[in-house]
Amino acid sequence: MxxxxxxxxxxTIPAASMAELVSGILARYPVLRxxxxxxxxxxxxxxxxxxxxxxxxxxxxMDTPLTDGDKVILMASAAGG
Amino acid sequence: xxxxxxxxxxxxxxRHLLIPEVGLDGQRKLKNSSVLVxxxxxxxxxxxLYLAAAGVGRIGLVDYDVVDQTNLQRQVIHGASTVGQxxxxxxxxxxxxxxxxxxVDVYNEPFTxxxxxxxxxxxxxxxxxxDNFPTRYLSNDVAVFxxxxxxxxxxxxxxxxxxxxxxxxxxxxxxxxxxxxxxxxVPSCAEGGVLGVLPGTVGTLQATEALKLLLGMGDPLxxxxxxxxxxxxxxxxxxxxxxxxxxxxxxxxxxHELIDYEEFCGVPGHDHEDGSAGADWDIEASELASRLNSxxxxxxxxxxLLLDVRxxxxxQISALPHALxxxxxxxxxxxxxxxxxxxxxxxxxxxxxSARALELLVSAGFKKVRNLKGGINAWAREVDTTLPxx
Numbered sequence: 298m299x300x301x302x303x304x305x306x307x308x309t310i311p312a313a314s315m316a317e318l319v320s321g322i323l324a325r326y327p328v329l330r331x332x333x334x335x336x337x338x339x340x341x342x343x344x345x346x347x348x349x350x351x352x353x354x355x356x357x358x359m360d361t362p363l364t365d366g367d368k369v370i371l372m373a374s375a376a377g378g
Numbered sequence: 379x380x381x382x383x384x385x386x387x388x389x390x391x392x393r394h395l396l397i398p399e400v401g402l403d404g405q406r407k408l409k410n411s412s413v414l415v416x417x418x419x420x421x422x423x424x425x426x427l428y429l430a431a432a433g434v435g436r437i438g439l440v441d442y443d444v445v446d447q448t449n450l451q452r453q454v455i456h457g458a459s460t461v462g463q464x465x466x467x468x469x470x471x472x473x474x475x476x477x478x479x480x481x482v483d484v485y486n487e488p489f490t491x492x493x494x495x496x497x498x499x500x501x502x503x504x505x506x507x508x509d510n511f512p513t514r515y516l517s518n519d520v521a522v523f524x525x526x527x528x529x530x531x532x533x534x535x536x537x538x539x540x541x542x543x544x545x546x547x548x549x550x551x552x553x554x555x556x557x558x559x560x561x562x563x564v565p566s567c568a569e570g571g572v573l574g575v576l577p578g579t580v581g582t583l584q585a586t587e588a589l590k591l592l593l594g595m596g597d598p599l600x601x602x603x604x605x606x607x608x609x610x611x612x613x614x615x616x617x618x619x620x621x622x623x624x625x626x627x628x629x630x631x632x633x634h635e636l637i638d639y640e641e642f643c644g645v646p647g648h649d650h651e652d653g654s655a656g657a658d659w660d661i662e663a664s665e666l667a668s669r670l671n672s673x674x675x676x677x678x679x680x681x682x683l684l685l686d687v688r689x690x691x692x693x694q695i696s697a698l699p700h701a702l703x704x705x706x707x708x709x710x711x712x713x714x715x716x717x718x719x720x721x722x723x724x725x726x727x728x729x730x731x732s733a734r735a736l737e738l739l740v741s742a743g744f745k746k747v748r749n750l751k752g753g754i755n756a757w758a759r760e761v762d763t764t765l766p767x768x
Contacts, residue, residue, distance in 0.1 A: 299537070301707060306610055328707060332563060342557035343564070347616040355619050370614060372605060374555045375534040376649070377567035378421045378509040378577070 298371050302326050315346065316359040318369060332373060343374040380406035381435070387479060391433055399595045405433060409479075411592045412436040414501035416489055416517050418469045419443075420567070420577030421507035421531050421584060423455035428585040430473035430480055434592065437473065438501055440485040441465040443648075448768075452574035488647060489513055491636035494520045503588050506530045506551075507581065509567065509649035511558040512639035516647075518543060518551035519636055522626045527591050527600075531584040534565070536573055538580035538606040541599050541618065542587050545627035548601035553621035553628075561644040562734045568649050569730055576608055653729020653756065655736045655749035661723055662751055663760040683722045686754075687735040692727065696754050696765040706731045709738055718744045725750035725757070727768065 299306060308325070312318035323330050335341055346353045347370040353361045363369070383391070383405060394400045400408075413434050415422050418441040429437055443465045445456040460468035466484035473482050485497050489508070498504055498520050506517045506528055514532075521528035527544040530551060543550045583604065590596040605614040625633045640647050654660050661669075669682065684701035686693070693703060704712050706726070716722070722744065726732040729752050736749045750757065758765035 299535070306607065328711075332559075341559065343555050343559040345554065345616075350614075350616045352616070352619065354621075355617075370605065370616060372539075372616075373564055374511075374559060375532045375537065375539065375564060376509060376511045376514060377533045377572055378417050378419055378507050378531065 298329070298332070298373055301328050301332065312363055314359070314363055315348070315353055315357075315361040315369075318363060319346075319359065322371075333371075345372045346370070347372065381409050382406070383409065387433070390477075390479070394432070400593060404593045404595075408433045408589070408592055409435040411503075412438070412501045413503045413505060413588055413592070414438040414440065414498055415505045415507055416440045416513065417507035417509060418453075418455065418465045419449065419507065419509055420452045420533060420572065421581040422469070422505070423453045424578050424581035425505050425507055425585045425588070426469055426473055427455055427476065428582060429588060430477045430482070432585075432589055433477065434480065434588075436481045436483065436501075438483040438485060438497065439466045439469055440487070440489045440497060441469075442486055442488050452572065452577050454578070489516060490647070491516065491638065494636060495524065498526070499524055502526065503591050504528045505584055505588060506532075507584070510647055511643040511645060512647040514551065515558065515642060516636065516639045519626050519633065521545070522550050523635070527598075529584045529587045529591070531577075531580045533572055533576050533580050534567060535570055536576065536608040538576055538583075538604075538608075540580055540583045540587070540604040540606070541602065542591065544598075544600050545620075549618045549620045550624065550627045552626050553624045554603065554618055556621065556623070556625070558643040558645075562737075566649045568651055568728075573608055579606065579608070651728040651730040651753075653733070653752040655729070655733035655751075659733075659736055659740075659747075659749050660751040661748040663756040666723055666750060666757070667761045681721070683716070683720050685716070685722055685724045685732075685735070686726070687724060687731050688726045688754075692768075695768050696758060698725070698754065698757065701725075706735050709735055713739075713742055716744070718742075719746075721746040721748075723748050723750055726753050728753040728755050 310321035312321055348367055391405045394405050413429055415426050418439050445460050445463055445465055445468050455469045455472050464486050466486050470482040470484055504521050508514055522545040527542055530541045530543055532539045587599055590598050601618050603616050603618050622628050684698055686701040686703045687706040689705050724732040724735045732749050739747050755767045758767045
């Protein structure tokens with residue numbers, strides 16, 4: 298993902314839920330929107346978001362609550378080899 | 379019945395035999411085992427070398443590419459003396475030089491739905507060292523259908539991912555990535571580059587996981603994904619669960635045989651840039667040169683706009699005079715800088731990014747736009763040989 302965010306590896310954005318966090322990220326890096334969401338607004342299926350090591354698909358998706366110090370990883374698939 | 383080791387082999391593997399977790403029995407297990415390495419590029423290089431050195435008895439290599447100069451920055455199994463040779467033959471020679479006691483089977487053919495099951499069925503472990511999405515989904519599905527572990531690794535720039543997908547004991551690749559990215563959204567190493575040592579790190583981790591699986595020791599990366607970043611030297615682990623909706627390994631799976639993976643992914647099963655936007659939209663380097671020469675060079679920028687969609691640092695390698703640079707990632711937000719009434723030729727390194735830029739421009743209403751086929755590299759080959767090719 299760094300490719301699209303000026304090589305930033307870590308950003309801090311105040312948010313109480315994953316949806317808020319993603320909105321904050323997209324406000325700062327609008328170029329990421331087509332990477333995260335399809336035309337219908339669904340999270341793309343080559344894209345994964347983890348909170349403290351757990352996939353939000355196994356939690357409450359975009360409604361997953363966030364608390365202070367949570368580590369969120371945004372990860373797209375990569376094919377390079 | 380495990381094969382015996384000769385005195386020479388006992389000497390060769392002395393450092394393994396000293397580890398209780400391997401020992402004589404473990405080394406005999408390795409001699410009796412087999413691994414299929416899919417792709418002999420950046421990841422396949424360290425995997426094949428270390429598995430050969432470790433004494434894995436039979437190693438298969440699948441690749442249909444030939445060694446070229448741009449491989450040598452990271453594909454350390456090949457060398458300057460093997461440029462132009464088949465990768466599988468170049469790799470086999472190096473592996474047998476390292477360890478002539480092993481058997482190396484080569485498959486100089488693309489890994490496809492037609493041959494994949496036949497090639498993979500007689501190996502204990504598969505290693506996904508490919509460079510494209512179609513072959514990754516194919517490798518996964520083959521592993522699921524054959525009930526074998528698939529040791530996954532992928533790389534881009536400074537980032538690597540490693541896991542062991544074994545649908546019998548945990549999630550598969552499709553559980554994590556049910557669908558590939560839309561074509562063009564995720565850049566390949568040929569477009570975005572990769573730190574040369576990165577596949578060394580990631581491939582060595584894959585080789586480690588393969589040895590653990592073969593020896594039945596340690597805690598394999600099943601149900602876990604390692605995310606490595608070389609710049610931070612960070613290793614993050616995340617938990618992967620089986621996806622109940624997985625189309626190949628879930629309880630209501632609807633894919634029971636190999637499919638057309640190029641169609642599924644919408645991209646070809648290789649990482650080579652063909653540099654074309656389609657015949658109707660391409661302009662050859664020689665044709666562009668004669669167009670430019672026929673116009674007065676002083677009024678060139680008024681007649682025809684050359685749009686360079688590469689990253690700014692690439693302009694230090696090669697550039698065309700009078701070209702306007704707008705990196706592909708910024709193009710959508712900078713369309714107002716362009717005059718749609720003016721003729722435009724878009725170019726990049728090899729024609730892939732510019733083809734994507736052309737699509738974007740056409741969908742935004744630009745009509746007089748062409749793609750420099752093969753990019754500035756084609757220009758350097760055919761028109762201005764003083765420019766380097768990269």
